[in-house]
Amino acid sequence: xxxxxxxxxxxxxxxxxxxxxxxxxxxxxxxxxxxxxxxxxxxxxxxxxxxxxxxxxxxxxxxxxxxxxxxxxxxxxxxxxxxxxxxxxxxxxxxxxxxxxxxxxxxxxxxxxxxxxxxxxxxxxxxxxxxxxxxxxxxxxxxxxxxxxxxxxxxxxxxxxxxxxxxxxxxxxxxxxxxxxxxxxxxxxxxxxxxxxxxxxxxxxxxxxxxxxxxxxxxxxxxxxxxxxxxxxxxxxxxxxxxxxxxxxxxxxxxxxxxxxxxxxxxxxxxxxxxxxxxxxxxxxxxxxxxxxxxxxxxxxxxxxxxxxxxxxxxxxxxxxxxxxxxxxxxxxxxxxxxxxxxxxxxxxxxxxxxxxxxxxxxxxxxxxxxxxxxxxxxxxxxxxxxxxxxxxxxxxxxxxxxxxxxxxxxx
Numbered sequence: 001x002x003x004x005x006x007x008x009x010x011x012x013x014x015x016x017x018x019x020x021x022x023x024x025x026x027x028x029x030x031x032x033x034x035x036x037x038x039x040x041x042x043x044x045x046x047x048x049x050x051x052x053x054x055x056x057x058x059x060x061x062x063x064x065x066x067x068x069x070x071x072x073x074x075x076x077x078x079x080x081x082x083x084x085x086x087x088x089x090x091x092x093x094x095x096x097x098x099x100x101x102x103x104x105x106x107x108x109x110x111x112x113x114x115x116x117x118x119x120x121x122x123x124x125x126x127x128x129x130x131x132x133x134x135x136x137x138x139x140x141x142x143x144x145x146x147x148x149x150x151x152x153x154x155x156x157x158x159x160x161x162x163x164x165x166x167x168x169x170x171x172x173x174x175x176x177x178x179x180x181x182x183x184x185x186x187x188x189x190x191x192x193x194x195x196x197x198x199x200x201x202x203x204x205x206x207x208x209x210x211x212x213x214x215x216x217x218x219x220x221x222x223x224x225x226x227x228x229x230x231x232x233x234x235x236x237x238x239x240x241x242x243x244x245x246x247x248x249x250x251x252x253x254x255x256x257x258x259x260x261x262x263x264x265x266x267x268x269x270x271x272x273x274x275x276x277x278x279x280x281x282x283x284x285x286x287x288x289x290x291x292x293x294x295x296x297x298x299x300x301x302x303x304x305x306x307x308x309x310x311x312x313x314x315x316x317x318x319x320x321x322x323x324x325x326x327x328x329x330x331x332x333x334x335x336x337x338x339x340x341x342x343x344x345x346x347x348x349x350x351x352x353x354x355x356x357x358x359x360x361x362x363x364x365x366x367x368x369x370x371x372x373x374x375x376x377x378x379x380x381x382x383x384x385x386x387x388x389x390x391x392x393x394x395x396x397x398x399x400x401x402x403x404x405x406x407x408x409x410x411x412x
């Protein structure tokens with residue numbers, strides 16, 4: 001058996017290789033989307049919205065008079081961020097010169113296989129090496145045409161594409177499920193932290209469904225069993241401790257997380273607090289963001305932390321409640337975002353009894369655990385795909401035995 005893959009230049013596998021328009025075109029409020037490299041996503045799709053440029057229908061027809069994209073043509077970014085690619089599905093769009101059009105020769109290469117082959121890291125790295133060395137990298141079509149692609153017999157190409165498509169489908173389904181669960185979590189957070197859980201362990205009916213279950217408070221309707229508190233009666237905050245130059249020097253080798261104005265931003269060898277607590281960004285870009293520590297931590301003077309939490313308050317519930325409460329809206333109007341202890345201390349909040357707090361936290365934790373498990377599965381799928389791509393596209397693992405088995409079991 002011959003050694004595969006054979007390495008052949010891209011132009012031997014395509015019937016057309018060109019880029020988008022180099023012309024200057026008048027933008028219009030409505031018309032045909034006029035896209036660029038930024039519209040080719042890392043996940044291999046074409047994405048655009050109403051904010052993208054558009055050109056008139058007449059200009060679109062003029063651009064397509066001599067050549068028009070066809071379904072299963074490939075798109076490849078050749079200016080700026082090199083090497084993102086997508087399969088053209090027939091959308092009514094056109095592209096600027098930052099995108100190359102690749103039309104596979106169907107007798108030489110399967111479009112699905114070529115999609116994965118030009119997405120291989122070795123192909124992208126070769127694109128970078130052959131690009132011009134300017135502030136914005138660009139690759140001439142003549143250089144792109146010379147880049148070699150691994151070639152297998154067409155039947156193997158199709159089988160490789162089928163295997164990788166199957167993995168991509170699993171990845172996309174898992175991504176969609178995670179996005180759906182995140183939306184569910186967002187809605188559940190709102191409902192749990194405004195309506196709570198009743199004595200039967202179910203989400204309490206809304207005020208519209210059962211107004212008798214609610215009462216007025218300074219910040220709107222809350223369940224009758226809940227109470228209004230000032231934050232200062234539930235927890236006390238202090239500013240963290242400045243770090244010296246020696247502290248910062250030790251940071252890389254340490255094992256204790258550092259919490260500051262931008263959240264968890266490093267490691268240090270010492271610690272300021274030893275028990276779980278709540279940390280709130282005090283200044284900076286993430287002013288008002290809330291974190292929950294799990295043990296030893298260093299809190300800088302760019303953050304506030306709870307030095308006391310009422311025994312009536314479950315720390316998990318408090319973290320979720322404050323995070324949902326969007327403390328960033330309480331920023332003091334200064335030259336930069338700033339949060340003060342006194343502003344937070346005087347906030348009125350509606351809080352359920354501790355038993356209900358725990359039920360709410362447990363319900364949210366179960367959903368978060370499911371999301372975490374799905375993210376773990378997604379990471380495994382992505383890792384598997386990287387390994388399979390490397391094995392199949394380099395010929396390290398051949399699909400020939402699987403292909404022969406599939407052909408043997410296919411009815412004549």
